[in-house]
Amino acid sequence: MVIRYFGGILLGTGGLVKAYTYACNDALKGAEITEYCYGTKMSLTVDYTDYKSVENVIKKHSGEILSSDFTDKVNIIFTVKDLKKQEFLSDIGETFSQKLTAKEENSGYFNFSTEK
Numbered sequence: 001m002v003i004r005y006f007g008g009i010l011l012g013t014g015g016l017v018k019a020y021t022y023a024c025n026d027a028l029k030g031a032e033i034t035e036y037c038y039g040t041k042m043s044l045t046v047d048y049t050d051y052k053s054v055e056n057v058i059k060k061h062s063g064e065i066l067s068s069d070f071t072d073k074v075n076i077i078f079t080v081k082d083l084k085k086q087e088f089l090s091d092i093g094e095t096f097s098q099k100l101t102a103k104e105e106n107s108g109y110f111n112f113s114t115e116k
Helices: 012-030 048-060 082-095
Strands: 035-046 064-070 074-081 103-112
Touching: 035 048, 035 082, 048 064, 048 074, 048 082, 064 103, 074 082, 074 103
Parallel strands: none
Antiparallel strands: 035 074, 035 103, 064 074
């Protein structure tokens, strides 16, 4: 945000352009790049012993874990890009011999972290 106080000095158009250019550059230097892709928010409930394996499968398919609730079992809420969803569901089925079923919550545009 740029706030300009008039201090009695007329900057003119060149001075204003210069001031706003510096402000924009500073804002862009501090900004992060995020990727929004169409995906599906899903949930999965697993035993503690299966948690790490499920986490690895989610990450393998560029998924983002939003939360993990540890009670008597682990409830994982995560997002997967639609382009990777079928591969993910197939991989989860194969890895866990069809014992686990991911429940689809909703679809939309979600923030997926970019790799650095």
